[in-house]
Amino acid sequence: MDNETVNAGGEDLTSESAGGENEAGVEVETPKQRKAREEREAREREFRAKKRRLIPPFVMLSAGAVTSVTMRILHYETKTMLIILLCVLVGFYIAGSVIKYMLDKFEQQIEAANMEEGEVIEKELEQEDGK
Numbered sequence: 001m002d003n004e005t006v007n008a009g010g011e012d013l014t015s016e017s018a019g020g021e022n023e024a025g026v027e028v029e030t031p032k033q034r035k036a037r038e039e040r041e042a043r044e045r046e047f048r049a050k051k052r053r054l055i056p057p058f059v060m061l062s063a064g065a066v067t068s069v070t071m072r073i074l075h076y077e078t079k080t081m082l083i084i085l086l087c088v089l090v091g092f093y094i095a096g097s098v099i100k101y102m103l104d105k106f107e108q109q110i111e112a113a114n115m116e117e118g119e120v121i122e123k124e125l126e127q128e129d130g131k
Helices: 031-053 055-073 078-130
Strands: 004-006 012-014
Touching: 031 055, 031 078, 055 078
Parallel strands: none
Antiparallel strands: 004 012
């Protein structure tokens, strides 16, 4: 498999049909491969966003369950228990939202860095081809 690469679909492509290599030995991505990669990355981002959307309710309900059990064991009055539970649920929903916001922000920073890195590589390849 010296001259072959495997794409995401599992098909074997020779380096000539995959765009070949330039003088520096770096494999050049064809527009079709780039489009397929971008679509795959978009699907992965969507999937991660769907999973992250569940973080605030999960954190809130977990904290509520622990609080309810603890207060029941300690024999709190119903009115006091409901007030405390409401405060805990609101507080932990906000905490979960902050965590989700931070994860979204980190992913945006990573994507920006990857895009910048890709632009640098493309510029370097263009400069090498021009020489």
